[in-house]
Amino acid sequence: MNNEVMREVILKPGKEKSLLRFHPWIFSGAIAKIPSNPIEGEFFTILSSEAQFLAIGFYQKGSIAFRVVSFANVPLDISFWKKKLQSAIDYRIKCGLFNNPQFDCFRLIHREGDGFPSLICGWYNGVVVMQAHASGMYLLLPSLAEIIKELLPNDVKAIYNKSEHSLAFVNGEKTSNHWMYREEKEVTVHEYGVKYVIDIEGGQKTGFFLDQRENRKLLMQYVNGKKVLNTFSYSGGFSLAAIQAGAAFAQSVDSSAKAIELCERNARINEVDSIRHQAICEDVMAHLQSLDNSFEVMIVDPPAYAKHLDAVDHALKGYIRLNRRAMEKIFKPGILFTFSCSQVVSAVQFRQAVFSAGVQAGIQLKVLHQLHQPADHPVNLYHPEGEYLKGQYRDWE
Numbered sequence: 001m002n003n004e005v006m007r008e009v010i011l012k013p014g015k016e017k018s019l020l021r022f023h024p025w026i027f028s029g030a031i032a033k034i035p036s037n038p039i040e041g042e043f044f045t046i047l048s049s050e051a052q053f054l055a056i057g058f059y060q061k062g063s064i065a066f067r068v069v070s071f072a073n074v075p076l077d078i079s080f081w082k083k084k085l086q087s088a089i090d091y092r093i094k095c096g097l098f099n100n101p102q103f104d105c106f107r108l109i110h111r112e113g114d115g116f117p118s119l120i121c122g123w124y125n126g127v128v129v130m131q132a133h134a135s136g137m138y139l140l141l142p143s144l145a146e147i148i149k150e151l152l153p154n155d156v157k158a159i160y161n162k163s164e165h166s167l168a169f170v171n172g173e174k175t176s177n178h179w180m181y182r183e184e185k186e187v188t189v190h191e192y193g194v195k196y197v198i199d200i201e202g203g204q205k206t207g208f209f210l211d212q213r214e215n216r217k218l219l220m221q222y223v224n225g226k227k228v229l230n231t232f233s234y235s236g237g238f239s240l241a242a243i244q245a246g247a248a249f250a251q252s253v254d255s256s257a258k259a260i261e262l263c264e265r266n267a268r269i270n271e272v273d274s275i276r277h278q279a280i281c282e283d284v285m286a287h288l289q290s291l292d293n294s295f296e297v298m299i300v301d302p303p304a305y306a307k308h309l310d311a312v313d314h315a316l317k318g319y320i321r322l323n324r325r326a327m328e329k330i331f332k333p334g335i336l337f338t339f340s341c342s343q344v345v346s347a348v349q350f351r352q353a354v355f356s357a358g359v360q361a362g363i364q365l366k367v368l369h370q371l372h373q374p375a376d377h378p379v380n381l382y383h384p385e386g387e388y389l390k391g392q393y394r395d396w397e
């Protein structure tokens with residue numbers, strides 16, 4: 001915990017504006033003066049060109065030089081972090097996420113949306129998986145883990161630091177994945193009547209795509225008796241939700257052999273047989289190419305196609321190609337459940353891409369739902385970049 005006197009950073013004239021509107025990032029080009037040898041993860045007091053206090057943030061090499069943790073001039077002691085964590089927990093209690101009979105997994109901390117820039121944290125039936133994407137949070141993880149244990153004394157079963165892939169180095173030193181409290185390599189969770197094995201150490205992200213929970217539930221309304229294709233399926237979330245809701249058949253497609261293995265395991269623990277579910281390890285575009293026109297519902301949930309602004313045009317072309325191919329192959333009238341999780345692609349741009357795909361495929365489309373990330377992935381209103389998951393549920397005549 002940082003109790004020392006913080007060094008100061010001075011911004012260029014005019015660059016205080018976004019901070020006065022509570023935007024929590026400071027780009028390197030906004031900085032007029034920074035002390036020598038800043039250490040990654042070090043907390044600084046951020047001042048305007050006129051020496052007015054603006055915020056406290058931590059340093060990271062790269063284009064986002066500082067991430068703000070406080071817009072008030074307060075000490076960053078244990079009680080500061082405890083209050084922040086308590087508020088993330090209280091919010092989730094208010095949203096009905098804890099002790100919910102319908103699911104026992106959700107996101108416990110969501111980045112800037114909870115005031116922890118670059119930190120995500122999954123809750124899997126008491127097993128906590130923490131993933132830092134920047135050094136300030138990585139260095140704090142041991143202290144945050146202690147506070148989480150203290151605030152949820154009867155609930156926390158184990159805590160894992162899974163940051164090695166999201167943040168390879170801090171100040172030149174390699175980061176590592178490791179258990180910070182007890183060890184629980186696998187945990188079985190449930191969500192809307194379906195069981196899922198979470199491979200904590202080997203799974204993608206923090207283990208599961210928690211952000212699609214409410215969209216998996218929505219899908220359940222539309223699949224009774226239908227044939228469902230789940231592309232980019234990972235561990236089979238949408239497929240098993242569909243079968244639980246009465247789908248006649250679901251096919252899961254993912255290019256990762258490990259994901260397909262998990263998907264098959266999940267089918268087994270839910271006692272779903274091969275007549276109702278099939279998992280295929282293949283590239284989605286190649287799979288769509290060879291497909292017949294019998295699938296009435298399709299889910300298209302690719303990984304982020306653009307991670308940076310300069311990749312947006314390329315990503316949009318990718319979304320058009322992919323959605324066009326899905327639209328050509330779906331049984332008509334059908335339902336397409338399509339997503340972008342690229343933070344830098346706006347909802348308007350994504351809608352335009354799906355529109356273009358529809359025109360190219362020569363079909364009429366209507367939007368049934370606009371889809372988003374759920375409440376445990378809150379968006380900080382002053383940080384619109386946090387609204388990363390956009391989706392549309394479409395059908396046509």
Ligand code: SAH
Pocket residue numbers: 204208209212232233234235236237238253254255256259282283284285301302303
């Ligand atoms: N819908 C899933 C999450 C999808 S994440 C859920 O609800 O759990 C994206 C997935 O796409 C990953 O599992 C990744 O392995 C897979 N993937 C990435 N590129 C692919 C490609 N070209 N073809 C098939 N799968 C791909």
